[in-house]
Amino acid sequence: MNIYAIRVIYQQEMLRAWKTSAQSFASPVISTALYFVVFGSAIGSRIATVEGVSYGSFIVPGLMMLALLTQSIANASFGIFFPKFTGTIYEVLSAPISVAEILIGYVGAAATKSMIIGLIILGTAGFFVPLHIAHPLWMLLFLVLTCISFSLFGFIIGLWAKDFEKLQIIPMLVITPLVFLGGSFYSINMLPPAWQVVTLFNPVVYLISGFRWSFFEVADVSVELSLAIILVFLATCLTLVWWMFKTGYRLKQ
Amino acid sequence: MPPIVSIANLSKTYDTGYQALKQVNLDIHAGEILALLGPNGAGKTTLISIICGIVNASGGSVTVGGHDIVKDYRITRSLIGLVPQELTLGAFETVWHTLCFSRGLFGKKPDPRYLDQLLKDLSLSDKKHTLLMFLSGGMKRRVLIGKALAHQPTVLFLDEPTAGVDVELRKDMWALVRRLRESGVTIILTTHYIEEAEAIADRVGVIDHGELLVVDDKQALMHKLGKRQLTIELDSAQASLPAALTPWNLEMSTDGGRMTYTYDPLKANTGIDALLQAVRAAGLGIKDLQTKKTSLEEIFVNMVHQSK
Ligand SMILES: Nc1ncnc2c1ncn2[C@@H]1O[C@H](COP(=O)(O)OP(=O)(O)O)[C@@H](O)[C@H]1O
Ligand SMILES: [Mg+2]
Numbered sequence: 001m002n003i004y005a006i007r008v009i010y011q012q013e014m015l016r017a018w019k020t021s022a023q024s025f026a027s028p029v030i031s032t033a034l035y036f037v038v039f040g041s042a043i044g045s046r047i048a049t050v051e052g053v054s055y056g057s058f059i060v061p062g063l064m065m066l067a068l069l070t071q072s073i074a075n076a077s078f079g080i081f082f083p084k085f086t087g088t089i090y091e092v093l094s095a096p097i098s099v100a101e102i103l104i105g106y107v108g109a110a111a112t113k114s115m116i117i118g119l120i121i122l123g124t125a126g127f128f129v130p131l132h133i134a135h136p137l138w139m140l141l142f143l144v145l146t147c148i149s150f151s152l153f154g155f156i157i158g159l160w161a162k163d164f165e166k167l168q169i170i171p172m173l174v175i176t177p178l179v180f181l182g183g184s185f186y187s188i189n190m191l192p193p194a195w196q197v198v199t200l201f202n203p204v205v206y207l208i209s210g211f212r213w214s215f216f217e218v219a220d221v222s223v224e225l226s227l228a229i230i231l232v233f234l235a236t237c238l239t240l241v242w243w244m245f246k247t248g249y250r251l252k253q
Numbered sequence: 254m255p256p257i258v259s260i261a262n263l264s265k266t267y268d269t270g271y272q273a274l275k276q277v278n279l280d281i282h283a284g285e286i287l288a289l290l291g292p293n294g295a296g297k298t299t300l301i302s303i304i305c306g307i308v309n310a311s312g313g314s315v316t317v318g319g320h321d322i323v324k325d326y327r328i329t330r331s332l333i334g335l336v337p338q339e340l341t342l343g344a345f346e347t348v349w350h351t352l353c354f355s356r357g358l359f360g361k362k363p364d365p366r367y368l369d370q371l372l373k374d375l376s377l378s379d380k381k382h383t384l385l386m387f388l389s390g391g392m393k394r395r396v397l398i399g400k401a402l403a404h405q406p407t408v409l410f411l412d413e414p415t416a417g418v419d420v421e422l423r424k425d426m427w428a429l430v431r432r433l434r435e436s437g438v439t440i441i442l443t444t445h446y447i448e449e450a451e452a453i454a455d456r457v458g459v460i461d462h463g464e465l466l467v468v469d470d471k472q473a474l475m476h477k478l479g480k481r482q483l484t485i486e487l488d489s490a491q492a493s494l495p496a497a498l499t500p501w502n503l504e505m506s507t508d509g510g511r512m513t514y515t516y517d518p519l520k521a522n523t524g525i526d527a528l529l530q531a532v533r534a535a536g537l538g539i540k541d542l543q544t545k546k547t548s549l550e551e552i553f554v555n556m557v558h559q560s561k
Contacts, residue, residue: 002327008357012346019345087341091400094305095358096330252309253267 005097009105010112013079017113024075024113025120028067032121035063036128039185050187051218056129061212062184063125068118068143069150069179069204073171076110076154081167084158084251093252099245103155110151111144118143131215138214138223142230146207149234156237159244159251178204188220203229255319256280257408257439258304263313265299265463273299275463276313281441283407286434288454288471289443290553296463297443298338301410305335317408331359334401338412338443340393344386348377348396351385352403359404368403374432375399391422398429402438409433411442415449427453447553459556466556476519480547483514483525488538495535501528 017024036056044055051058083089092102125131133139161167182204188196199205200221210226213219219226245251258281265274273296281287289297302308304315306326315322317329343351352368372378375395380388388396394414401409411430415423430453434440444450450457451471458468467474490509501524504513516523532539 002360004357004360004362008354012350012354016345086343087337087339088343090307090335090337090341091355091358093307094330094333094335096327096360097358098327248309252307 002095002097002101005095006101006105006108009092009102010109013075013106013109014112016079017075017109025117028071028117029120029124032063032067032124033128035059036125040128051189051216053216053218054129057131058187058212058216059185060122060125060129060131061215062182062208064118064121064143065146065182065204065208065211066179066184067121068114068146069175069207070171071114071117072110072147072150073154073157073175075113076107076151077158077161077167077171079106079110080155080158081161085164089251099242102245103152103241107148107151107155110154111147114147114151115143118147133215134217135214139211142207142211142214142226145227145230145234146211149230149237152234152237152241156240156244159241159249162250178202179208183208183220187218203233206230254283257283257318258441259316260300260304261314263300263303263315264311265296265303265308266311273463274303277460277463277465279458279465279468281408281439282456283439284434284437285455286430286440286442286453287468288450288457289441289460290445290447290450290457291443291460292445295445295460297460298412299463300460301335301412301441301443305333305410306330307335327360331361331404332407334404334406334409336394336397336401336409336411336414338416340390340397342385342393342396345384347382347384348372348388348399349381351396352399355400356403359406361404367405368399371399371402375429391418394418394426402433406438408439408441411440413443413445415444415446423449459553461556475546475552480515480551481518481544482547483516483528484543484545485512485514485532485539486510486541486543487512488540491537495537497531497535498528501531 039059040056044059047055049055049058080089083092122131157167157170181199182202183199188199188205191199206221206226206229209220210223210230213223213226243249258279260277260279260281263274263277264272266272277296277300289300291297299308303310304317304322306322306329318332320328322329346354349368349372352371353363356363356368369378369381372381375398377392377395377399380392380396385393385396398411398414414430415426418426427449430440430442442449442454454471456468457471457474459466487510491505492509494503494505494512498512501514504515506512514525514528516525529539
């Protein structure tokens with residue numbers, strides 16, 4: 001095990017976030033605060049409760065998920081895309097380091113960053129609405145698994161992308177719509193029956209539902225199913241990254 | 254002593270279908286400076302990239318320190334340092350930070366004293382805390398060398414270390430390479446400058462179109478393939494060559510004051526003795542004589558020419 005390599009990659013990635021901390025950490029706080037003003041106060045004042053939870057509180061898990069998914073993908077994809085783009089990746093490729101070690105360094109750092117952001121948002125939310133977390137350990141489990149699996153997914157995008165446009169396209173065209181349509185701001189019970197069925201094909205629904213359950217014990221689907229889905233997603237991403245390194249996909253000719 | 258790097262039947266065909274390396278065989282001896290000489294597109298970078306793990310080979314095998322580069326990549330890669338051809342370097346980190354990164358990446362525990370000494374050897378001490386983006390090209394190249402040496406490798410690959418570098422800096426680079434060799438590092442450098450190979454290499458491999466045409470001791474190579482030239486300066490300019498001298502295929506300078514004879518120094522009879530007698534017999538006065546070796550450049554041009 002090349003512990004030193006993992007350590008320097010992890011530190012380098014964390015340092016990068018720290019140097020741009022205004023962008024890395026402040027902007028999620030600001031946008032969360034804005035969501036609370038718009039959704040929580042303006043709209044929430046007209047919606048009394050959703051499934052027995054005040055609307056302001058109800059949207060907290062969804063807001064966190066929104067940030068976790070976008071931040072994980074953005075951080076991890078950029079972290080590996082940039083050295084590929086500038087050519088400095090040669091050093092990682094020529095180093096005595098295994099795929100697992102590369103992943104722990106890069107994906108671990110990206111996941112850590114989004115976890116921090118998630119917790120900052122949770123703290124920010126606490127200023128606006130009363131928060132009660134029914135199952136803190138489940139909440140943490142979902143938080144950690146989501147950050148890791150979506151950082152891994154972001155890493156894949158970063159490996160795959162050949163230019164900056166491709167780097168943005170999946171988060172923008174796929175992830176953002178899936179999160180917004182995945183029940184971040186509503187319960188899927190509020191949708192017409194036909195749409196409820198369609199929604200079940202959206203994997204993000206399971207994430208948000210499970211996460212929300214850990215807060216309020218209200219869920220659209222069973223929590224075990226949520227957990228299973230995220231584990232399947234994690235396993236799929238791991239397999240894909242393994243294959244990419246094994247074949248040298250877009251890394252080695 | 255077994256070779257430090259052994260390359261057997263190495264071939265590479267890129268996805269485009271282009272065959273960049275064709276069955277290359279090469280042994281590199283510990284402690285030597287080997288120059289891989291070849292024009293652009295010859296396959297030099299491809300060869301180095303395979304050994305370092307950046308490009309996958311299509312066929313053949315390589316061992317470093319007796320270990321296979323695929324199976325035992327952890328061992329071989331920690332023995333190797335690579336200075337890439339392009340100035341691929343980050344921008345927003347300091348010289349010191351990037352050196353520490355390289356050392357850690359290659360699995361070595363931090364050693365600030367060694368890295369400080371390294372900076373000193375590379376005349377970069379005063380740039381220790383400078384951001385990489387503020388360095389000149391020559392400094393960036395030295396930082397890349399520092400990164401390659403940060404983990405104390407035994408084999409160093411330098412891919413075109415002086416491409417686009419002015420004469421003064423090139424000499425500094427050569428001095429640095431020699432110092433490294435003295436410290437026991439085996440050095441493989443690629444170049445398309447003949448003078449470079451001539452100036453610092455112990456052995457020279459000539460590569461073109463993915464084929465290693467020849468590898469030999471620099472002196473032996475020049476001896477084996479090098480012709481010599483004898484230039485005869487005459488007392489008085491001649492309008493034309495005397496007919497008696499035609500068997501020697503002399504070249505006359507345009508002013509008619511010099512004649513040049515090209516010969517093979519390894520032949521028992523170089524023809525010089527007879528030529529000088531014939532010159533005298535033709536009534537020409539000799540003012541001065543001069544012989545010179547053909548340079549690696551001429552050898553190289555000949556060889557590449559023949560391989561086509
Ligand atoms: N990634 C690649 N895909 C396709 N062809 C390549 C690639 N890299 C290099 N080549 C080709 O392989 C040949 C050898 O390239 P290279 O090893 O860089 O030569 P050198 O370093 O001697 O200039 C060139 O013709 C080059 O165009
Ligand atoms: Mg090259």
